[in-house]
Amino acid sequence: xxxxxxxxxxxxxxxxxxxxxxxxxxxxxxxxxxxxxxxxxxxxxxxxxxxxxxxxxxxxxxxxxxxxxxxxxxxxxxxxxxxxxxxxxxxxxxxxxxxxxxxxxxxxxxxxxxxxxxxxxxxxxxxxxxxxxxxxxxxxxxxxxxxxxxxxxxxxx
Amino acid sequence: xxxxxxxxxxxxxxxxxxxxxxxxxxxxxxxxxxxxxxxxxxxxxxxxxxxxxxxxxxxxxxxxxxxxxxxxxxxxxxxxxxxxxxxxxxxxxxxxxxxxxxxxxxxxxxxxxxxxxxxxxxxxxxxxxxxxxxxxxxxxxxxxxxxxxxxxxxxxxxxxxxxxxxxxxxxxxxxxxxxxxxxxxxxxxxxxxxxxxxxxxxxxxxxxxxxxxxxxxxxxxxxxxxxxxxxxxxxxxxxxxxxxxxx
Amino acid sequence: xxxxxxxxxxxxxxxxxxxxxxxxxxxxxxxxxxxxxxxxxxxxxxxxxxxxxxxxxxxxxxxxxxxxxxxxxxxxxxxxxxxxxxxxxxxxxxxxxxxxxxxxxxxxxxxxxxxxxxxxxxxxxxx
Numbered sequence: 281x282x283x284x285x286x287x288x289x290x291x292x293x294x295x296x297x298x299x300x301x302x303x304x305x306x307x308x309x310x311x312x313x314x315x316x317x318x319x320x321x322x323x324x325x326x327x328x329x330x331x332x333x334x335x336x337x338x339x340x341x342x343x344x345x346x347x348x349x350x351x352x353x354x355x356x357x358x359x360x361x362x363x364x365x366x367x368x369x370x371x372x373x374x375x376x377x378x379x380x381x382x383x384x385x386x387x388x389x390x391x392x393x394x395x396x397x398x399x400x401x402x403x404x405x406x407x408x409x410x411x412x413x414x415x416x417x418x419x420x421x422x423x424x425x426x427x428x429x430x431x432x433x434x435x436x437x
Numbered sequence: 438x439x440x441x442x443x444x445x446x447x448x449x450x451x452x453x454x455x456x457x458x459x460x461x462x463x464x465x466x467x468x469x470x471x472x473x474x475x476x477x478x479x480x481x482x483x484x485x486x487x488x489x490x491x492x493x494x495x496x497x498x499x500x501x502x503x504x505x506x507x508x509x510x511x512x513x514x515x516x517x518x519x520x521x522x523x524x525x526x527x528x529x530x531x532x533x534x535x536x537x538x539x540x541x542x543x544x545x546x547x548x549x550x551x552x553x554x555x556x557x558x559x560x561x562x563x564x565x566x567x568x569x570x571x572x573x574x575x576x577x578x579x580x581x582x583x584x585x586x587x588x589x590x591x592x593x594x595x596x597x598x599x600x601x602x603x604x605x606x607x608x609x610x611x612x613x614x615x616x617x618x619x620x621x622x623x624x625x626x627x628x629x630x631x632x633x634x635x636x637x638x639x640x641x642x643x644x645x646x647x648x649x650x651x652x653x654x655x656x657x658x659x660x661x662x663x664x665x666x667x668x669x670x671x672x673x674x675x676x677x678x679x680x681x682x683x684x
Numbered sequence: 685x686x687x688x689x690x691x692x693x694x695x696x697x698x699x700x701x702x703x704x705x706x707x708x709x710x711x712x713x714x715x716x717x718x719x720x721x722x723x724x725x726x727x728x729x730x731x732x733x734x735x736x737x738x739x740x741x742x743x744x745x746x747x748x749x750x751x752x753x754x755x756x757x758x759x760x761x762x763x764x765x766x767x768x769x770x771x772x773x774x775x776x777x778x779x780x781x782x783x784x785x786x787x788x789x790x791x792x793x794x795x796x797x798x799x800x801x802x803x804x805x806x807x808x809x810x811x
Contacts, residue, residue, distance in 0.1 A: 295534055296525030382563075387521040390491060391514075392538050393507045470735060601733060609730030629699060629734045649737060652698035 292404040294375050295385075299404070302371055306408055309364040310415070317360040320423055323353050324430065331435050347435045350427045354420075361416050368408040375401040439465040439488070439500055439585055439616070446483060446494035446640070457483040458494065458640045467584065468613045472627050473620040474644075474662065475637035481620040484637065485587045488618075489515055500585075511539055514583035516575045518590040524563035528556065528573060541582025546610060550576045553606065567594040575603065579610075588619045597626075604630045628658040636665055686710070686722050686762065688731060699734055703742035707751070711764050712773040722752060722760040 293299040331345040379386035379397075389397040428436075446458035458480045465471060473481050486492045490505050500509050515521060522531060528551060535542045551558055554572050562570060575591045592600050600623070608630065611617070621627055628648070636644030644665045651661055662668070686707070693702045710716030722728075725743060729736040743760060746752035751772075753763045764772070788798040 295530070296523035298525065382524050383520040383522055384517065385521050385523050387489075387491065387515055387517060387519075391489065391510050393511060396538065605730050605733045608733065608736065609726060629693075629732075629738065632735045632737050648735065649741070652700070655698075657695060 289404070292407060294378050294400045297375065297378055302374070302404075305367060306364065309367055310361075310412070313360040313364050314415070314419065317357050317419060317423075320354055320357045323357075324427065327353060328430055331432070341432060341434070345435050346437050347431045349437050350424055353427065354423060361412055364412055365409065368405045368412070371405045371408075372402050375404075438467065439498070441465070441484075441488065441496075441498050443484070443487060443494045443496040443498070445496070446480075446487060446492065448483075456640050458487070461637075461640075461642050463635065463642065463645060465585070465616060465618065467616050469633055470611075470617045470631045471619065472624075472631040472634045472658075473618055473637070474622075474624060474634060476666075478639075479637040480640040481637055482589050483640075485515070485589050485618065485620060488585075488587060489513055511541065511581070512584045514578040514581040514586050516578035516586070516588040516591045518571070518593045520570055520574050522562055522570075522574060522577060525561060527561055528558045531562075531577060532558075535577065535581060539581050543580045543582050547576065547580040549610075550579065550606070554602075568596065568599060571595050572599070572603070579607070584614055585616045585618065588617065588621075590620055590622065592621070592623070600626065624658055624662065634658055634661070636662060638666060686716050686720050688723065688728065691732070693732070693734070698738075699732075700738050700742040700745070703739070704745055707742075707746060707762075708772050708776060711751070711762070711769055712776050714769070716762060716764075718762060718764045718769075720762045722762060724758060724760070 289299055289303055290297075293302075327347050331347055332339045332341055334340070379389055386397075389400070441461060441463050443458050443461040445456060445460075447454040448457050461480075461484060473484070475481050483492060487494045488498055488505070490510065498505055500512060503509060505513070523534075526534070532542075532544070532547055536544070554569075554576070556565075556569055556573060556576075562573065565573065571591055571594055575588065578586050578588060578591075592603070595603075604627070607617070619627065619631070631648060633647045634644065634651075635642065644661065646661065648658070651658060663670070688706070691703075691706050693699050707716060707722075722743070723731065725736055725739045728734075729739045732739075743752055747754065747760075751762065751764055751768065752760050754760045784802075785798075793801075
C-alpha cells in the first residue's frame with residue numbers, strides 16, 4: 281500500500297508532533313472511503329440486471345435496453361473521499377495550534393526564514409490531498425473501465 | 438543598531454482599546470546589555486514582541502537601517518518565560534533543528550553551556566524541571582548566533598545561584614557584537630550586570646539611563662526608579678494609620 | 685595573576701572605585717606585587733558578575749595613574765615600583781585617617797579623647 285513508502289512520516293509534520301493518531305485516522309478514512317465507494321458495484325449490478333430479463337430460464341438482453349450513464353451510476357458515490365479531504369484540511373489547523381499548545385514554539389517558528397512555518401503545518405496535508413486525489417482519479421478510471429467492460433456495447437447510452 | 442520608533446500600539450478589546458505602548462523611541466547599539474524594567478502591564482513584553490514582529494504597531498523598527506523581516510530576523514533571538522522550545526524533543530534534536538535553520542548557530546557554545554549547567558542532552562524537554570527549562574530556553578537564545586538577544590523574564594523559577602551563574606557566564610562569553618535586552622523584575626540583581634536601564638510605565642518610556650551615568654550621580658538603580666515612578670515610601674503609613682485608628 | 689577572590693563589592697560606592705581601591709590596598713599591603721598580571725577585562729567582568737564597562741573604567745583609571753600597563757593589547761600588568769607603592773600607601777593612610785577623624789568629629793569627641801581611645805584600642809589589639 282502506498283502508505284508504506286513513507287518511512288519516516290515525522291518529517292512531514294511539525295517538529296515533535298505526535299502524528300500517530302492523525303496518521304491512523306487518515307489511513308482509516310482512506311480505507312473506509314474506498315470501501316464506501318464499492319457501493320457503486322451494487323448499483324452497477326442492479327443496472328446490469330435491468331438490462332436482462334429471464335425467458336425460459338435463460339438470460340436474454342432486452343431489446344432497446346439502455347444502461348444508465350456511468351456518471352449516473354457513480355453519482356452519490358463521489359463523496360466517499362470527502363471526509364478524508366476535510367480531515368486533511370483540518371489537520372493544517374491542528375498543526376498550527378500545536379505551536380501554541382504547552383510551550384509557545386510559534387515564537388520560534390515565526391522567526392525562521394522562508395516558509396518553514398507554512399511548510400510544517402501543511403506539508404503532510406498537501407501530500408495527503410495529492411495522494412487522495414490520485415486515488416480518486418485512479419478509482420474513477422477503474423470503475424469507469426469496469427463499466428465499459430460489463431455493459432454490453434449495444435446498451436451504452 | 439536597532440532603531441525603535443513606536444508611536445503607538447493599541448490592543449483592541451470589547452471595551453475599546455488599551456494603549457500598550459506610546460511614543461517609545463530608543464536606539465540600541467551593539468554590545469549593550471540593557472535591562473528593561475516596568476510594572477506588570479507596563480509594555481515590556483509588548484515592546485519585545487513588537488521588535489520581533491509578533492505584534493503590529495504604529496511606527497517603525499529598523500535593524501541597521503532595514504525593516505525586520507525574513508532576511509534579517511535571524512539576527513534576533515528570543516527567550517521567553519512562556520518557553521518557545523518543542524517539549525517533545527530533546528536538546529540534541531533542538532541543536533539539529535537550529536543548525537538546519539540558522540547558519541550562525543554556535544555549536545561550541547551550546548555544548549559548553551549544556552555541560553556547565555549539567556543539562557541532559559538526550560532527555561525530552563517536557564521531563565525537565567522548570568528551572569532547567571528556563572536555562573535551556575536562554576541557552577538556545579544565546580546559541581542561535583543572533584546579534585540581538587531579547588529575553589522576557591527568563592529566570593522566573595530559577596534559584597539565585599542559578600541566576601548569578603548565568604549572569605557571570607554571559608559576561609564571559611558574550612562578544613562585543615552581541616547585544617542583550619533583558620526584561621526583568623530583579624532590579625538589584627542585574628544592576629551591575631547591565632550597562633543601561635530602560636524604564637517603562639503604562640506603555641511610556643519614563644527612564645533611559647546608562648549605569649555609568651547613575652554611578653556618576655551617585656545613585657543606585659532602585660533609587661532612580663523610585664524617583665522616576667514617584668514612589669512614595671510613606672504610602673504604607675496611610676493604611677497603617679487607618680487600621681490603627683479603627684481599633 | 686592578581687587574585688580577586690576576596691573582593692566583594694558593596695552598595696553605596698561605584699564599583700569601579702571599589703576595584704581601584706582594592707588594587708591600591710593590595711599594592712600598599714604588598715599582597716599584590718609589581719609586574720603581576722591583572723585578569724583580562726572580560727575575565728574579571730565574568731568573575732565579578734559586573735558589566736565590562738565598569739571594569740574598563742577601573743582599568744582605564746589605573747592606567748592613567750600609571751599603575752596598570754597594557755602590553756600587546758590583551759594583557760595588563762601591574763606597574764608599581766617602590767616609589768609608587770609608597771605614594772599609594774601614603775594616599776590610603778591619609779584617606780583612612782581623614783575618615784576616622786571625620787567620624788570622631790561627628791560624634792563630638794575631643795582630639796585628646798580620640799587619640800587616647802585610639803591608643804587603647806591599638807595596644808589592646810596587640811595583647
